[in-house]
Amino acid sequence: MASKALFVFFLPLVLSPFFSGCAEAQGGLRVGYYNQKCPKAEAIINAEMRKIIKYAPSLGGPLLRLHFHDCFVRGCDASVLLNSANGRAAEKDGIPNQSLGGYGVIDVVKVKLEKACPGVVSCADILALVARDVVALSKGPYWQVPTGRRDGTVSIASEAFQLPRATDGISQLIQNFAGKGLSVQDLVVLSGKRTLDLSLSYSCTDY
Template sequence: MASKVLLVFFLPLVLSLFFSGCAEAQGRLCVGYYSQTCPNAEAIISAEMRKTINSTPSLAGSLLRLHFHDCFVRGCDASVLLNSANGKVAEKDGVPNQSLRGYGVIDTVKAKLEKACPGVVSCADILALVARDVVVLSKGPYWQVPTGRRDGMVSIASETSQLPRPADGISQLIQNFADKGLSAQDLVVLSGAHTIGKSHCSSFSSRINSSDPRIDSNYAATLRMKCKPKHLTTLVQMDPGSFTTFDTGYYMQVSTSRGLFNSDAALLQNPQTRAYVLRQATGSASEFFKDFSDSIVKMGNIGVLTGAAGQIRKKCFAVN
């Protein structure tokens, strides 16, 4: 009984010290960063995401994509959310980002957090937490999200050239990920995010209208029926049949030459990435879920601003 009393007495103190040290951490992210300054932050985000995905399930892939596109340009600093202003064209208006969706959802979340805890939760952390929550709501894995990012104040459209492209081959993709400190394993794992969401026909039209032997002819014919000439903004499911469920269906598609993008098909051109695709195509989702959790946390650490760097934007679409 005495030991239980001591545990009850000391546990709050231990947790307080842990989270206090976390909040004061300089130069690194940590789980529980907002436990003292905005304890309901993650609950507020989760509630809003549940409402969003319940009404529009297809937005899950779009919101996950925002986090990816943010981290690959200037690091995970929410620069993808900034509007173009004063004659300067921002990332969101760069060609690779013109098909991004979900900005309004992020603005809504930010407004609710500002009401609860003004000037505390960064837009960059919102993107990371939203990415986790939409995956969970799509029946995917849960992971602890290290937080403590601060928001950048610069966004340049031309820098979106750093983003991996749907038309890229395997060598280019591996190099692109390596430039961000990510491995070939991270590439094939994070590509699995294509199991949810849709894509515009413009991202793969050249592939289905050519004689690319790496795409199943029947699948290409089906896509041509959906992507009529000049209808490049039509949306197509990336993982047909389960595009709202986070599972290994994507790998099954890729393994049978039914990957939507050239970058999907390219995963079969490297021994390591090919082996992973084939393993996930026939196995359970447990390995993929663990690997995805590890890889997205790793991605979420790219070029983060912490400590006194950057700022906490009051509105995600504009600097303070």
Template structure:
């Protein structure tokens, strides 16, 4: 692993001690594989470095895989499971159909199985991949507490737990609170929209039929509505739009500048301006001379989310293949 990865943007020791204590309470700890698979994180990082160098657009989807996993059943890699004859899995849900990067997870898992058979969980791989995707996109790094085990179930019906792009602020706040996440976590993790793209179908109702009368969402900048309409026709279901135009491959604070201009793609982006706490955070990042605060906060919130509903000890299993139960 290169020296920059070790040194650049790691959280201050005092913060890491706080995070480690929180993680230990969940049964996770930094360096969980130190004795059983000492090169685990290096193997993940080296493969991610190769992937992002040839396919930088995968960073956003790989980050969202972790988010979509943790919000359903907790961070147990249920998002990675394939459907079976008797069950339709989470990945088949309309809200998950645009996710990509499953092959990256599978490749990393195969390399880890070769190095340390039956040791590293798919849930931990997903968490480490999300961290490395951010770092390799010019973002921060943070220490990831590990020790998660993999779940044995994945149900499409449970994807209703995921925050929908049309959520109001109160719905969004309640969704995060159910996972033990704060309003600050909400606004910080929303900053992950600085990476990647969205299918037009996820936000086109804001452009063409917001209230059912063929109108546009008034919270969306009217000039931006025109630009988005030129890109996305009402029937477009696969066409993509950048969530952070001009900067969607770089992890930075530009997302907050876009939100402040009322140009966030989703209703949930606009909702950040409706609450005093989240609006203040957005405005602070717009005015900031550097991304230090956001970078630090993002690492903290990712660890917080990564503690959600984890399986530990003898719970669950360590899948040999991330797409199927053992």
């Protein structure tokens, strides 16, 4: 229980380098990006997450892990959601990602958003907002999420090996995390939370 509390408390700090990296790469993110194009976007996501966490609280772990695995490889671009195609294996089929779950939740949220405002909210932003909401619904902190990410179109299975492995030594882990702008504290927090459940399978439509 203590490790879960520590994990959700530090999550906004751990993910902030990813947000900054995405902002720099995509020309700047901002809080309230969808206020004009899809003003109910965040409310729709939050409402769906409330239902899901109420009836399946064990999905909180997989959803956090899904967002982390996405951000760690190419930045927060939803490339982990893309399916393998044309003989090329995608990130989700890379060995480190074969235990990921929570894809079906993203599917449900995407369907709701498509009904409200077709083709507007990116899958990358859905992942970031879902991660924020599951933390808050798990009695963790709530933080503002800058949005406006564009979904990636490249997803390569071999790149999943950038993710930290259970067999990595401490020096390798520190180097790996530092390469992503993460500190030793971030490493301790993220490595200390391994009880993440599995579920479902989904590929999000790219916009």
